[in-house]
Amino acid sequence: MRLASRTLVVVALAALPLGAQQATHTYVIVHGAWGGGWDWKTVDSMLTASGNHVYRATLTGLGERVHLATPTTDLSTHITDVENLIRYENLHDVVLVGHSYGGMVITGVADRVPDRIRRLVYVDAFLPDSGESVVTVARNSRGVRALVDSAKDGRIIPVWVPAGTPPPTDVPQPLRTFTEPLVLTNPARRQVAGTYILTVDPGKAEADDDFYPSAQRAKARGFTYYVVQSDHVVERTAPGELTAILRRTP
Numbered sequence: 001m002r003l004a005s006r007t008l009v010v011v012a013l014a015a016l017p018l019g020a021q022q023a024t025h026t027y028v029i030v031h032g033a034w035g036g037g038w039d040w041k042t043v044d045s046m047l048t049a050s051g052n053h054v055y056r057a058t059l060t061g062l063g064e065r066v067h068l069a070t071p072t073t074d075l076s077t078h079i080t081d082v083e084n085l086i087r088y089e090n091l092h093d094v095v096l097v098g099h100s101y102g103g104m105v106i107t108g109v110a111d112r113v114p115d116r117i118r119r120l121v122y123v124d125a126f127l128p129d130s131g132e133s134v135v136t137v138a139r140n141s142r143g144v145r146a147l148v149d150s151a152k153d154g155r156i157i158p159v160w161v162p163a164g165t166p167p168p169t170d171v172p173q174p175l176r177t178f179t180e181p182l183v184l185t186n187p188a189r190r191q192v193a194g195t196y197i198l199t200v201d202p203g204k205a206e207a208d209d210d211f212y213p214s215a216q217r218a219k220a221r222g223f224t225y226y227v228v229q230s231d232h233v234v235e236r237t238a239p240g241e242l243t244a245i246l247r248r249t250p
Helices: 002-014 018-022 037-049 063-068 075-088 102-112 141-149 187-191 212-220 239-247
Strands: 026-030 053-057 094-099 117-123 193-200 224-229
Touching: 026 037, 026 075, 026 102, 037 053, 037 063, 037 239, 053 075, 075 102, 094 102, 102 117, 102 187, 193 212, 193 239, 212 224, 224 239
Parallel strands: 026 053, 026 094, 094 117, 117 193, 193 224
Antiparallel strands: none
């Protein structure tokens, strides 16, 4: 079943017309929790090599902007980060990509500037409704709550990173980015086309994946849907396959 899912992705890509394969776009990529724009450098290079324009956002308090974290940094801060990138770079017809936690952010951005977005692409990401936070939308809500409860000084520590690890590496996530509910007020966001890319660990069933509920929401909304056999950090472990899908964004 796992191999079949991967084969479906390859066949679907090969079946697209040549013109679709050569189309170029402007991509804005939003990383996941604890990460940074640095994590998408390889995908950026691959997309740029095909003539695309790529902007890798780094959210406040993360990545190379880790020194800007404050106790008030929240989901709204991160949505504004990306909204301002789009506005100040005067971008239009944007393919807005969000990985993991980045799905919360791009949903909020689509609510604010739907007229500037060509397509939303959720990469193993949360697809929230209004009023939901990371804590409430996550399938493993109890596990996420445990992370939140373990926060120190308003930050969720990435315990998998050994102390003293030099950059680039995962850094503490501002606590309020996980607890602030997303507020959506603009129905025009629902008119923006969507793609969902679910990554599933080898040997694991789709239905058991942490992001399967969000993937099901995407399918119910008519999103283009792909399954890639990879762990969650697909931008690191399968950047070529991920880029191949992103390149063929209609």
